[in-house]
Every structure is written in structure tokens, then in C-alpha cells.
Amino acid sequence: MRMSGRPCSRRAPQWPSLVAVFALAALTAGCVMREGAATSFEKTLTVDGPVRLEVRNGAGDTEITPGPPGQVHIRGEYRLQRFIWAGARRLEDLRDNPPIEQSGNTINIGLDADRLRYFTITYKIAVPRETLVRARAGSGDIRARGIRGPLRLNAGSGDIAAEDIGDEVEAGTGSGDIHLLRVEGPVSAGAGSGDLVLDALRDDVRARTGSGDITVSRPARRLHAITGSGDIRITDATADINISTDSGDLTILGNPAANSYWDLRTSSGEVRLDLSPTASFRFYARTNSGRIETRMPLVVEDKDRRTLRARAGNGDARIEVVTSSGNIRIR
Known part of the structure; x- marks a missing residue:
């Protein structure tokens, strides 16, 4: 029988390939973490x-x-x-x-x-x-405390907190909250969708948020605050206030100082004023479709279903409240 002249093939060992694999593993062991x-x-x-x-x-x-x-x-x-x-x-x-x-x-x-x-x-x-x-x-997040400043703090999606600052503070965040406590200089704070909590600020304050709430305690000087759909709450208020919200509520507790001016505006939210019994101010309120309720002694100068002009004490300060469809309550 005639045998084929084709040589018999045998699979060569793959040692070089294995060596390369182990060498690569050793090489990359310290490179990939x-x-x-x-x-x-x-x-x-x-x-x-x-x-x-x-x-x-x-x-x-x-x-x-x-x-x-x-x-x-x-x-x-x-x-x-x-x-x-x-x-x-x-x-x-x-x-x-x-x-x-x-x-x-x-x-x-x-x-x-x-x-x-x-x-x-x-x-x-x-x-x-x-x-x-x-x-x-x-x-x-960014946190700072116990330094003079000024401070310029900005976060994309984190929180910002600062306390015991001796000079100006500017703080801004996209979707985080801002907490400021005991700041001696002017304050400017803004958030896209976060809340602002501001306490014991000794100079002018400007605060703005898109859909978060603003809470201010013990503002010593002028306050300007705006929010789109959040609430604004101010306690121990005495100095000038200019605040507004589209669909949130406004709540102010305090005693307006002589010659101060409070300008409060909301589209569809409610405005609540809780004032000192000794407060002295002139008061003007207007609402398009809401109600005006008073639970403190006022000298009424002019009144109809949608507006009220009145005075408390000697009328040393001035308060104006305007809302489209919300109620106005003063006590």
C-alpha cells in the first residue's frame, strides 16, 4: 500500500505565548488599580x-x-x-x-x-x-469656619456651610443646600434647587433659590430674598425686608424698626405676619382672589374686599403685602 508523502503534523507547544501572558500580568500588576x-x-x-x-x-x-x-x-x-x-x-x-x-x-x-x-x-x-x-x-461639600475671609464658595451639586466668618461671604450651589451662621460681612447666597438657612448675619443679605426654601433668623440689616417655588420664613425681623416668591408662602415674625420698609410679594402663596404687640407701622395689603385677615388691633383707614390700609401705633415703619391668589394674615 502506498503511503502519502504528506508529513505528519504535530501541534507545537505554546510556551512563548504563555510566557508573554505571564510577563504582561507581571507588568500590569502595578499599573492597573x-x-x-x-x-x-x-x-x-x-x-x-x-x-x-x-x-x-x-x-x-x-x-x-x-x-x-x-x-x-x-x-x-x-x-x-x-x-x-x-x-x-x-x-x-x-x-x-x-x-x-x-x-x-x-x-x-x-x-x-x-x-x-x-x-x-x-x-x-x-x-x-x-x-x-x-x-x-x-x-x-465645602465647609469653612472661624476665619476672617472674605469667602467665595461655589459647588456644583454639594452643600456649602460657613460659620463665624469675619468678612463678606459669597456662596453658590447648583443642587445643594447653603448654611451660613454668624457672618459679620455682607452675604450673597444662591442655590438652584437647594435650601438656604441663614442665621445671625450682621450685614446686608441677598438670597435666591429656584425651588428651595429660604429660612433667615435674626437678620441685622437689609434682606433681599427671592425663590421660585419655595417658602420664605424670617424670624426676629427688624430691618428692611424685600422678599418674593411665585408659588411659595411667606412667613415673617418680628418687630419692624422705625423707618424700616417691608415689601412682601407672592403670586399664589400665603403671607403670614406675626408681629410684636408694640409694633408701630403703616400697613397696606392687596390680594386679587384671596382673603385679608387681621388679628391685631389696627386703626383702619381704608378697606374693601381686596385691599386694606391701616395703622398700628404711630406708624413709624411701613409694611406692604401684595399677593395674586393667596391669603394675607396679620396678628
């Missing part, structure tokens, strides 16, 4: 006068507190948000070379956004009281 891997750093900088601090944080919280004079202490923690190539090296680089720049008494933190991509970052910063702060966060 799991989600949640973290590192941290601490750094102390020396300053010799008032500090100017700027912080940018894409995703994570920032906390600024008072520390000893003459130094700024920074503690940062970086955490991976996702699997990333060369993650281990990037974590080591951030630990050994944190994104901090100093020029005299000016300190910048986190300005190199490309290095910080894919990381959640927490900063805890202790500064001298004489510090001006500009802080911005994409999706984290």
Missing part, C-alpha cells in the same frame, strides 16, 4: 502674613478650619473612582507631589485638573484666621 484604592498626604507651609487660599476640587469634600498663625497645614486623601491604567503610579505621584503651589502667602490647591481626573479627593486645611478663601467643588 482597583476602584477604591487610596492614598493620603500631609504638608505644612510657612506664611508670614494674611493668606490668600484657592482650592479646586472636582469630586470630594473640602474643609477649612482655623489653625495657628504663620502656617497652613493641608491633609489630603485621594481615592480612585474607577479602574484606571497606571493607577498605582498616579497615586504614588499624588502622595509624593501633591497639587499644591505656593507663592509667598498665596497658596493654590488642586489647580491641575488633569492630574486629579478619576479621583475623589478630601481636603482638610487649617489656616491662620487672617485668610481669604476661594473654593470650588464639582460634586462635593
